[in-house]
Amino acid sequence: MKTALYAPPHTETAQQLAPRLGRSPEWVVDRTGVVERRISDESMAVLGARAACEALQGTAPDLIVNASLTPIQLIPDSSVFIQRELGLEGIPSFSIHATCLSFLVGLQACGALIQAGSFRRILLVSAEQGSVCRDLSEPESAALIGDGAAAAVLERAPTDSDSALLGFAMRTYPAGAAHTELRGCGTRRHPNDPRTRPTDNLFQMNGPRIYRMAYSHADEVLDDAFAQAGLSRGEVDLVVPHQASGPMLKAIPRFGFPEHKVIDLISTYGNCIAASIPMALATAQQQGRLSRGDTVLLFGTGAGLSLAAMILRF
Known part of the structure; x- marks a missing residue:
């Protein structure tokens, strides 16, 4: 698996954002951990295509899968716009949407497609322009979000390689559905409905409730994944x-x-939504912290509330 990331050039610091939130820079950093993040005036399709070009290195995919939260528009699917930016015609493209866990779910699905022989080389892209959805009247969530993209090129591992997906587990708890929402843009709060408020089209999150709920269920998901892999947590590199x-x-x-x-x-980088896991994976590769044969845990939460864990032999 070859990965790459793209970080937009414009940096927004806590000092720059804090006055817009009515908070101090210290408050932003203490509450969120975000000192700075990247903000893009380019679409998620452009961000995704930039990361994809770096990952592809001139090779051609036979499938594009967009695994992102923030779409260009409702239809057509945003994978089409990434494909257009790449100048590729005639190959299939579609999206897998599981909010912040989209890359993990996409990786699992793409692995199955390659294993089945349906595709030879799949381009998996997560690209987010979440900054346009920030609600500045909700400082704790608005202070988290950043823009960015990452891509992975997936192929069947050579016969002499032990690279493999060893375990995958995901659990969803609808009791947490209201803890992370973007209520607008659908049939429930249609843009033309006079009852729809501007904030319905912005990101809303109850961080403390998500933290408590995720913390209480994390061991269950981790145990599922490690049982599939036949490994202990101490064996993760x-x-x-x-x-x-x-x-x-x-x-x-x-x-x-x-x-x-x-x-x-x-x-x-802040929280780059679905792009955050592959951006971290690409950074680990770039920094030499990830070597062939390492055992890697990908783990996270998503709106729903969902939790997922994946164990890879890299």
Whole structure:
């Protein structure tokens, strides 16, 4: 698996954002862990295509899968716009949407498609322009979000390689559905409905409730994934989590993973929604923290509330 990320050039610091939120820079950093994030004036399709070009390195995919939250528009599917930016005609493209867990679910699905022989080389893209959905009247969630993209090129592992997807587990708890919402843009709060408010089209999140709910269910999901893999938590070489927030990342060692094994990008990129896990994975590759044969845990939460864990032999 070849990965790449693209970070937009414009940086927005806590000092720049704080006055718009009515908070101090110290409050932003203390509550979220985000010192700065990237903000894009380009669409998620452009961001995704930039990451994809770097990952493809001139090779041609036979399928494009968009695994992102923030779409260009409702229809056509945003994978089409990424494909157009790449100048590719005639190959299939579609989206897999599981909010912040879209990349993990996409990776599982793409692996199955390759294993079945349906496709030879799949381009999996997560690209987010979440900054346009920030509700500045809700400082704690608005202070988290950043823009960015990552892509992975997936192919069948050579016969002499032990690279494999060892375990995947996902659980969803609809009791947490109201904890993370973007209520507008659908039939419930249609844009033309006079009852729809402007804030219905912006991101809403109850961070403390998500934290408590995710913390209470994390062991169940991790146990499922490690049982499938036939491994213990101590055998993991690297943990690549969803960059949900500073407090969420600080909690990871409580589940048996030492801090030095955890990829933490929250201070420099913020929460880039579905792109955060593959951006962290690509960063680990770039920094030489990930080697062939390493055992890697990808882990995160998503709106729903959903939790997922994937164990890879890289």
